[in-house]
Amino acid sequence: MRRKKHLVVLSGAGISAESGIKTFRDSGGLWEGHDVMEVASPEGWKRNPQLVQNFYNLRRKQARECLPNAAHRILADLEEHFEVNIITQNVDDLHERAGSSQVTHLHGELNKAQSSLDPSLVYTLDHWEIKEGDQCAKGSQLRPHIVWFGEQVPKMEIAMQLTQKADFFVVIGTSLQVYPAAGLLDFVPKRTKIYLVDPAKPHMNFGSQMEFIQKTATEGMKDLEKMLKSLI
Known part of the structure; x- marks a missing residue:
């Protein structure tokens, strides 16, 4: 049996905002x-x-x-086709409640x-x-x-290791202004395609390695789901 491609996702406040969680x-x-x-x-x-x-x-x-939205559910559904690891800056459990099984919380968890x-x-x-x-x-x-400002991010090492193994890397709902999380982009393999889903295009240059989907999380993930499935 052919192994599933490894899809690593970095999610931020934008995906939870569409479920009504304020940032x-x-x-x-x-x-x-x-x-x-x-x-x-x-x-x-x-x-x-x-x-x-x-x-x-x-x-x-x-x-x-609050309830998981379409973007959360699409990421969970993609586990049928990919090995999906979600690295999230969010402290809510909407990814888990949508059905995602491998979620790494960089900034802690509200329910703990x-x-x-x-x-x-x-x-x-x-x-x-x-x-x-x-x-x-x-x-x-x-x-x-x-994890408050000024405190160590204990799961950063795990996140870096996951990022280095990615066949596809997705960034969704984050401004890429919060470090060290934003620094994960530096660990994406050069051969790995990066997809950035966000209404606002950030000022960064990854050349042809990065593809922008300038839409909200829910609308952008609908497009990205089709694109990823076409690459299987």
Whole structure:
């Protein structure tokens, strides 16, 4: 049996936005009215942990009320034809709920909590709130399992290794302005075709290696699905 081609996808906020999840980059650095450094940095957590906790509790509740869209579902359906690995900057679980089986979250996951003392202690939440007094096995307060500004991206090495094995590399819903995630493009093999799905064409030059689909995530993925299937 011939092996399936390896399709690696880097997804960002644009794909989740079409499901109703708001992004901070669309509002001048504010996220639901908050300066992002207040709610997405270790310093913000130290200053006002309750504000941060409440903020992510609401994000978690909102995300659970949203549904995967056509772009999420198409990526899941492509597993029938390709070995698909999704590397996402998003913290929601819409890829998983659409049916994608191999998802690497670079920036953490809303539906998980971690110890504020030991980041290796991670717990899956069956509810949407982390409350004051909720503790890890070592007795420290639980915090959102989110990679904040200034923190290491622990799954970056995995993402680089996946990117280096790609037969096709898709970028969808990301401005490619957030590092180190945007740096994954440097690890795409020279022989590998890159498809970039985004309404706004970024200023970069990958020559004939990159093909732009200047559409929203849902509309662009419909086009890309046909193109990829024609290459099998």
